Amino acid sequence: MLSASKHEESRTHPGRSVLVMKLVAAAVALGLVLAFPALAPDPFILSVGVVIASYAALAVAWNFVGGLTGYISLGHAAYSGLGGYGTALLITEAGVNPWVSMVVAAVLVGLAAVPIGIASLRVRGASFVIVSIALVLILLLVAQSWADVTGGSNGLRVPRPFGTDVLRPEQHERFFYLFVALTLVALVLWWVIDRSRLGTGLKAIREDEDKAQALGVPTFAYKLVVFVVSAFMTAMAGGMYALWFGSLDPIFQFSILTGSYLVLMSLLGGVRSLLGPVVGAVIVGYAVEFFKNQYGDTQLHLVALGLLLALVVLFMPDGVIPWLTAQFDRFRPGDTSIREVDAAQLAEERKALEEAKS
Amino acid sequence: MTDLNKHSLETEGLTKAFGGVRAVDDATVSFQEGKINALIGPNGSGKTTFFNCVTGMIRPDSGTVTYQGRNVTGHAPHRIARAGLGRSFQLCRIFPRMTVLDNVLAGVRSKGLVHRLRGAHNPDDIARARELLARVGIEHLERSEARDISYGQQKLLELAGVLMAEPDTIMLDEPAGGVNPALIGRIATLVRELNAEGRTFVIVEHNMELVMSLSDHVVVFDRGRPIASGAPAEVQNDPRVLEAYLGV
Numbered sequence: 001m002l003s004a005s006k007h008e009e010s011r012t013h014p015g016r017s018v019l020v021m022k023l024v025a026a027a028v029a030l031g032l033v034l035a036f037p038a039l040a041p042d043p044f045i046l047s048v049g050v051v052i053a054s055y056a057a058l059a060v061a062w063n064f065v066g067g068l069t070g071y072i073s074l075g076h077a078a079y080s081g082l083g084g085y086g087t088a089l090l091i092t093e094a095g096v097n098p099w100v101s102m103v104v105a106a107v108l109v110g111l112a113a114v115p116i117g118i119a120s121l122r123v124r125g126a127s128f129v130i131v132s133i134a135l136v137l138i139l140l141l142v143a144q145s146w147a148d149v150t151g152g153s154n155g156l157r158v159p160r161p162f163g164t165d166v167l168r169p170e171q172h173e174r175f176f177y178l179f180v181a182l183t184l185v186a187l188v189l190w191w192v193i194d195r196s197r198l199g200t201g202l203k204a205i206r207e208d209e210d211k212a213q214a215l216g217v218p219t220f221a222y223k224l225v226v227f228v229v230s231a232f233m234t235a236m237a238g239g240m241y242a243l244w245f246g247s248l249d250p251i252f253q254f255s256i257l258t259g260s261y262l263v264l265m266s267l268l269g270g271v272r273s274l275l276g277p278v279v280g281a282v283i284v285g286y287a288v289e290f291f292k293n294q295y296g297d298t299q300l301h302l303v304a305l306g307l308l309l310a311l312v313v314l315f316m317p318d319g320v321i322p323w324l325t326a327q328f329d330r331f332r333p334g335d336t337s338i339r340e341v342d343a344a345q346l347a348e349e350r351k352a353l354e355e356a357k358s
Numbered sequence: 359m360t361d362l363n364k365h366s367l368e369t370e371g372l373t374k375a376f377g378g379v380r381a382v383d384d385a386t387v388s389f390q391e392g393k394i395n396a397l398i399g400p401n402g403s404g405k406t407t408f409f410n411c412v413t414g415m416i417r418p419d420s421g422t423v424t425y426q427g428r429n430v431t432g433h434a435p436h437r438i439a440r441a442g443l444g445r446s447f448q449l450c451r452i453f454p455r456m457t458v459l460d461n462v463l464a465g466v467r468s469k470g471l472v473h474r475l476r477g478a479h480n481p482d483d484i485a486r487a488r489e490l491l492a493r494v495g496i497e498h499l500e501r502s503e504a505r506d507i508s509y510g511q512q513k514l515l516e517l518a519g520v521l522m523a524e525p526d527t528i529m530l531d532e533p534a535g536g537v538n539p540a541l542i543g544r545i546a547t548l549v550r551e552l553n554a555e556g557r558t559f560v561i562v563e564h565n566m567e568l569v570m571s572l573s574d575h576v577v578v579f580d581r582g583r584p585i586a587s588g589a590p591a592e593v594q595n596d597p598r599v600l601e602a603y604l605g606v
Contacts, residue, residue, distance in 0.1 A: 192475065193475075195477050195478060195479065196474060196475045196476060196477060196478055197463075197466055197468050197473070197474050197475070197476055197477075197478045197483075198474040198475060199478060200456075200460055200463050200464050200466075200478040201464060201474075203453070203456055203460070203464075204453050204456070204464040207453035207454060207455060207456060208451055208452075208453055210415065210435070210451075211447065211451040211452075211453070212453075212464065213434070213435040213436045213439070214413060214415065214435050214436075214439055214444075214445055214447070215436075215439060215444075215464055215465045215519060215520070215522075215523055216436050216439035216440045216465065216467060216523045217436055217464065218434075218436045219436065220434075
């Protein structure tokens with residue numbers, strides 16, 4: 001009996017060595033990320049790094065809803081776009097400090113997400129996807145038509161937060177670190193929710209919403225909480241992007257393509273894992289920039305991305321991280337459904353069985 | 359002994375129609391508190407729809423549901439669950455891609471944001487979940503994904519999850535459906551034990567042997583309404599029941 005309970009202990013707590021390995025790997029990865037600006041050979045590569053870091057922040061923000069509840073939103077560009085325009089307008093129209101503008105805009109988007117969530121989280125599955133697309137299309141039309149405020153298709157210029165004496169490469173470097181910091185904040189928040197009781201309730205919703213509710217999970221409130229958190233974090237990333245890029249055009253800000261990229265990144269990396277969206281953002285972000293560079297102004301980069309998605313769905317339906325974990329686990333002992341016992345234990349069990357019979 | 363006439367769960371004139379079909383038709387039923395109540399009836403007699411109306415999964419067209427003196431008609435399912443009314447589903451519903459342990463932890467009761475941000479794998483919750491898994495006899499599977507365990511084990515897991523939510527009354531929809539005889543015996547024993555601890559049961563079941571041996575009080579449904587109720591032996595010989603079942 002004693003040995004059985006010991007066995008149980010070692011099964012429930014992953015070995016300390018695994019934890020240490022994970023921490024070391026995370027430290028190395030973070031070190032490489034932080035060293036990237038110093039290693040980047042030229043400002044163009046550095047700017048690609050900034051784009052990828054911004055995608056990482058957006059994808060993790062998306063994953064609050066997509067990963068935890070299983071509600072797939074194709075329209076998350078709505079929140080990044082609103083965050084961007086909100087930031088820009090607060091600076092230009094109200095003269096607010098750029099960084100304060102970014103946070104205030106994100107808070108406003110979070111507040112706006114409450115009624116949007118109440119309306120759209122009532123429908124599930126494909127219907128939710130369509131509602132999310134509808135929202136971003138509406139915002140695109142509004143932003144294009146309301147030229148007095150948004151500048152319409154002529155775009156809206158956003159003043160640089162660091163002033164004109166900070167040169168381009170220096171700007172890229174600072175924004176790279178800012179996006180990495182934002183991504184880290186989003187990751188910590190996601191981790192806290194994921195491991196909490198709230199997170200277990202959310203995952204239950206993802207698996208079987210009616211059953212979760214029958215168990216007492218207030219499903220609607222739970223979904224709304226992560227929906228608002230997701231919109232807030234997405235708007236933060238959108239605002240930061242506006243400050244970095246310096247100009248906004250509705251067609252790029254409220255783009256279904258951006259929303260689709262976020263879904264692709266998260267699916268590719270693995271929506272159930274903390275770092276899945278980050279890994280996906282690095283792969284997809286790099287691929288997007290690479291294909292754009294290769295195929296120039298044609299739309300071939302979209303074809304290439306479509307192929308990438310098809311390959312992932314075919315061979316790694318759960319994403320890269322779960323696939324890698326599975327490969328790793330194959331070479332690890334233990335964790336089978338067959339319980340290993342030695343001869344002494346077997347004899348003991350037989351004896352107990354005999355006693356129970358008689 | 360509990361007062362025989364004490365009713366914790368009652369419905370009055372409960373009605374639910376799908377198109378022209380009145381699945382539940384003006385059903386006035388009361389279940390005895392602290393007892394094992396059975397709800398039987400031919401296929402299509404409205405038992406599951408009745409369950410769904412009572413637990414808030416379906417909003418009834420008319421009528422009321424009263425639980426422990428409170429009118430809970432049309433309340434959201436999670437509110438009814440938190441009021442102490444737990445349920446299982448006819449075709450056993452679990453969370454397939456969560457571990458067995460997490461399946462049970464999903465049933466934990468918590469209040470307010472601070473409580474809910476507490477780690478799901480905290481020692482208190484884990485200890486309770488393991489206790490319940492041990493109680494239904496599948497504690498050795500806690501790390502398996504729920505989709506990987508057998509159907510019978512999934513049924514036991516569902517029961518453990520329901521128990522985690524600390525219900526006073528448990529409604530089981532066909533607990534013996536699709537499971538082997540040995541397991542039926544185990545489920546029956548569990549129900550008896552849990553009942554002895556003071557939990558009320560309402561069980562929909564087609565296995566008559568089990569119903570007659572397990573229950574204190576039987577309600578017979580036909581065409582969406584109760585046609586008879588009483589002790590198992592009484593109901594068994596009721597001509598209306600025989601007619602409903604055999605069409606005599």
